[in-house]
Amino acid sequence: MDFAQADAVNQAIRLLALRHRARITALLAPLGLHPGQEALLLELARTGPMIQAKLSGALAVEPPSVTLMTRKLEAAGHVRRVPAPGDRRASVVELTEGGAALVERVKELWCGLAEETLAGVPDATAAELPALLRTLAGNVDARRGREG
Amino acid sequence: MDFAQADAVNQAIRLLALRHRARITALLAPLGLHPGQEALLLELARTGPMIQAKLSGALAVEPPSVTLMTRKLEAAGHVRRVPAPGDRRASVVELTEGGAALVERVKELWCGLAEETLAGVPDATAAELPALLRTLAGNVDARRGREG
DNA sequence: CGCATAACGTTATCCGCATAACCAACTCTA
DNA sequence: TAGAGTTGGTTATGCGGATAACGTTATGCG
Numbered sequence: 053m054d055f056a057q058a059d060a061v062n063q064a065i066r067l068l069a070l071r072h073r074a075r076i077t078a079l080l081a082p083l084g085l086h087p088g089q090e091a092l093l094l095e096l097a098r099t100g101p102m103i104q105a106k107l108s109g110a111l112a113v114e115p116p117s118v119t120l121m122t123r124k125l126e127a128a129g130h131v132r133r134v135p136a137p138g139d140r141r142a143s144v145v146e147l148t149e150g151g152a153a154l155v156e157r158v159k160e161l162w163c164g165l166a167e168e169t170l171a172g173v174p175d176a177t178a179a180e181l182p183a184l185l186r187t188l189a190g191n192v193d194a195r196r197g198r199e200g
Numbered sequence: 201m202d203f204a205q206a207d208a209v210n211q212a213i214r215l216l217a218l219r220h221r222a223r224i225t226a227l228l229a230p231l232g233l234h235p236g237q238e239a240l241l242l243e244l245a246r247t248g249p250m251i252q253a254k255l256s257g258a259l260a261v262e263p264p265s266v267t268l269m270t271r272k273l274e275a276a277g278h279v280r281r282v283p284a285p286g287d288r289r290a291s292v293v294e295l296t297e298g299g300a301a302l303v304e305r306v307k308e309l310w311c312g313l314a315e316e317t318l319a320g321v322p323d324a325t326a327a328e329l330p331a332l333l334r335t336l337a338g339n340v341d342a343r344r345g346r347e348g
Numbered sequence: 349c350g351c352a353t354a355a356c357g358t359t360a361t362c363c364g365c366a367t368a369a370c371c372a373a374c375t376c377t378a
Numbered sequence: 379t380a381g382a383g384t385t386g387g388t389t390a391t392g393c394g395g396a397t398a399a400c401g402t403t404a405t406g407c408g
Contacts, residue, residue: 055307058314059242061326062220064333065317066239069217070260070365072210073394075340077366088394091214094207105356112218117395119358124393141356141403159203166206169213171339177332178209184325185212191319192223218395221364225396236364253386265365267388272363289373289386 065188072169079161083154084128088113090158092121093130093147097155101146103136130154213336220317227309231302232276236261238306240269241278241295245303249294251284278302 076087085093095110096102102110108118122145125131130151136142147155170178224235233241243258244250250258256266270293273279278299284290295303318326 053311053315055311058311060330061314061317062310063239064330064337065216065220067260068213068333068337069221071337071340072213073217074366086393091211103356108356112215113394114396115357116359116397121394136356139356139404143357162210163201163203163206165340166209167201169209169336169339172335173332182208182212184321184329185216187320188317189212189216189219191317192219192313222396234363251386256386261364262366263387264367264389269364284386287374287386291387 075165075168079165080158083157083161085154085158088117089121089125090162092118092125093151093155093158094162096131096145096147097152097159101134101144103139103142103144105142107145125151223313223316227313228306231305231309233302233306236265237269237273238310240266240273241299241303241306242310244279244293244295245300245307249282249292251287251290251292253290255293273299 073087076090080087080090091111092107095107099110104115104118104122107122108115111118122131122133126133129148132146132148132151133143134146136144170181173181221235224238228235228238239259240255243255247258252263252266252270255270256263259266270279270281274281277296280294280296280299281291282294284292318329321329
């Protein structure tokens, strides 16, 4: 593959990443949330309370990031940490009532953002987009056995 | 649009962004570069020396980020800042010889990364991918006049 | 059982990127 | 030409996310 094509792909991914995150930042600001935190809250809403290690895996983020984010979300009252039954090392993270309410507002923003993002994209393309992006993400997953 | 679809789209974008950046981090580490810096170097290689403000626009990044990144790249000897002719506020950023040589190595990684990213994706889809991603990026561009 | 190893979580430190606030210099216009 | 407003750049600060190093608790094996 020549450089021009490779550059087009890599640059486009970077640009989308930056802009999407920037838009999330703007949308979340009125709720007092920072980008990344919504992912944590939504994951808890999807799957229910879970250990930080599992959260780390679900968010594709390293454990120290989870530690700090949960601390801040806990300080904001959106999340609660309770000792894990049967494992004194672990703590279970769960949504508070306020957190659950906040998630509902995040979900609305989430839908608006997706619609906005897909504006002008044919329905067929839009339908295949998540799978396509997940394929790309899987291809560059650093945890897959490869040389890098 | 219902939440499940919106979530699939937003989550996929976030995951691709994280993994792609993580892979870039791993690939760039042997060169002593951090993700984001390669974009600056490549932009200088593409377009030639330019003012920081223009760099900020080209990278879709805010001016303070450019200030810090150029300082670090300058300290590493990859980049040089020279006073802009005709504007005593501005400084022109340009590649040093070492920086230009480094860019060649980055370009190789760049091609490898794109191939890796597109593994298993049909050629027709891959060919349209940059334009598609750029459309999505344009749709969520916070600088476009919108309510947010 | 006891010891080595693995797993959970935390702290410290670094970078990218953002906003807010500010100074210096350029430009436009009254 | 003088002042207003704009633009280029920097500093300060905060967050997400990463790695490295560490203490604590489970677990697996001899």
